[in-house]
Amino acid sequence: MERHFDEELKNLSESLLKMGILAEKAINYSIKALVERKMELAETVIKSDNVINMLEIEIDDFCHMLLALRQPAAIDLRFITAAMKINNDLERIGDQAVNIAECALEIIKEPLLKPLIDIPQMATLAKKMIKDSIDALVNKDEALARDICKRDDKVDDLNDQIFRELLTYMMQDPKTITRAVELILVGRHLERIADHATNISEEVIYFLSGKTIMHHMEDKKQP
Amino acid sequence: MERHFDEELKNLSESLLKMGILAEKAINYSIKALVERKMELAETVIKSDNVINMLEIEIDDFCHMLLALRQPAAIDLRFITAAMKINNDLERIGDQAVNIAECALEIIKEPLLKPLIDIPQMATLAKKMIKDSIDALVNKDEALARDICKRDDKVDDLNDQIFRELLTYMMQDPKTITRAVELILVGRHLERIADHATNISEEVIYFLSGKTIMHHMEDKKQP
Numbered sequence: 096m097e098r099h100f101d102e103e104l105k106n107l108s109e110s111l112l113k114m115g116i117l118a119e120k121a122i123n124y125s126i127k128a129l130v131e132r133k134m135e136l137a138e139t140v141i142k143s144d145n146v147i148n149m150l151e152i153e154i155d156d157f158c159h160m161l162l163a164l165r166q167p168a169a170i171d172l173r174f175i176t177a178a179m180k181i182n183n184d185l186e187r188i189g190d191q192a193v194n195i196a197e198c199a200l201e202i203i204k205e206p207l208l209k210p211l212i213d214i215p216q217m218a219t220l221a222k223k224m225i226k227d228s229i230d231a232l233v234n235k236d237e238a239l240a241r242d243i244c245k246r247d248d249k250v251d252d253l254n255d256q257i258f259r260e261l262l263t264y265m266m267q268d269p270k271t272i273t274r275a276v277e278l279i280l281v282g283r284h285l286e287r288i289a290d291h292a293t294n295i296s297e298e299v300i301y302f303l304s305g306k307t308i309m310h311h312m313e314d315k316k317q318p
Numbered sequence: 319m320e321r322h323f324d325e326e327l328k329n330l331s332e333s334l335l336k337m338g339i340l341a342e343k344a345i346n347y348s349i350k351a352l353v354e355r356k357m358e359l360a361e362t363v364i365k366s367d368n369v370i371n372m373l374e375i376e377i378d379d380f381c382h383m384l385l386a387l388r389q390p391a392a393i394d395l396r397f398i399t400a401a402m403k404i405n406n407d408l409e410r411i412g413d414q415a416v417n418i419a420e421c422a423l424e425i426i427k428e429p430l431l432k433p434l435i436d437i438p439q440m441a442t443l444a445k446k447m448i449k450d451s452i453d454a455l456v457n458k459d460e461a462l463a464r465d466i467c468k469r470d471d472k473v474d475d476l477n478d479q480i481f482r483e484l485l486t487y488m489m490q491d492p493k494t495i496t497r498a499v500e501l502i503l504v505g506r507h508l509e510r511i512a513d514h515a516t517n518i519s520e521e522v523i524y525f526l527s528g529k530t531i532m533h534h535m536e537d538k539k540q541p
Contacts, residue, residue, distance in 0.1 A: 265499075
């Protein structure tokens with residue numbers, strides 16, 4: 096049974112990896128829809144969200160089964176509870192990608208406001224944070240997880256920059272308002288995605304070390 | 319030990335109730351800061367978020383302890399995993415209240431854009447959803463939890479209405495842009511709070527019935 100349980104934990108890891116890939120793909124497509132002005136790509140993201148939702152339920156059920164039947168302790172228990180939370184974060188990343196796709200559909204209706212540079216850059220940073228956070232989980236790499244938490248500030252800075260720039264556009268030309276507001280919302284959604292990736296990294300650190308670093312607990316404990 | 323465990327589960331319920339009250343209070347204060355233009359109230363919300371964050375960690379640790387030492391099964395196991403997720407939703411509601419408080423600080427800097435009616439109404443609906451979802455948990459009231467899930471649409475409708483109205487303001491007078499964008503963001507934060515209350519209700523239904531209704535699973539299973 097010990098060996099069977101190891102196999103089950105490996106399956107759980109692989110399912111989260113799959114979920115992470117789906118979430119990354121959803122962001123990819125939603126940003127591509129926005130940048131290349133492709134409605135059908137945005138619609139694909141919206142339609143495919145169901146696949147992520149179903150996988151979330153499957154993983155959640157599997158975690159419940161493991162808790163009930165294997166009665167895990169210590170690091171195995173922490174792995175399963177971390178998996179439940181990470182699963183939830185990945186599903187919400189999928190929701191944010193849907194939100195971006197919906198904004199894209201509105202933005203595409205009107206002419207191009209400006210070449211999009213900062214938003215794709217934010218998306219690239221956010222996607223890398225997701226990929227690395229799942230890699231940190233699978234490879235039990237605490238240093239990588241800690242590094243990801245530090246990257247969140249860069250995404251926030253980019254978002255602030257986008258926000259200020261778009262305010263200027265709106266003030267100069269009221270015709271840009273609808274598109275600019277939608278782009279501001281895209282920035283917010285990407286910021287939320289990076290927050291979820293940070294949550295995932297914090298979960299990985301808790302799983303590996305048993306230490307909570309949510310809400311910068313460690314910083315606060317310093318003298 | 320059976321009795322001791324019952325006592326522990328009751329303590330867990332009470333901690334979530336406390337967390338719910340703190341989250342509601344944070345929304346209350348952030349909206350009051352906005353409506354009554356009181357900077358110090360907004361600052362109180364931002365400063366007090368730490369209390370919610372610390373309580374989240376405490377509850378999470380307690381749940382881990384229960385899973386490790388009591389090895390619960392069936393409905394007790396579902397209660398504890400639901401508690402972990404609800405705890406997380408409540409903490410994120412606290413974060414959204416901080417976001418609203420930050421918007422309020424920006425909005426208060428400038429003259430009143432318009433009397434605020436829809437936003438306080440949205441806040442009242444969202445707060446009621448949180449209160450009722452925790453009541454549904456504590457009183458094991460599945461019907462109430464199902465009712466809450468239905469209310470989410472009303473909050474979304476109000477948010478759309480606020481969004482469209484504020485776009486009109488901006489187009490008529492570019493001087494209103496900064497305030498209007500901040501108010502749009504307040505609407506989004508309240509919408510997210512209602513989403514979290516819906517998540518909590520879904521968790522309550524799962525705990526009580528063992529059935530997942532996330533992502534309208536039940537609807538989809540209908541022929």
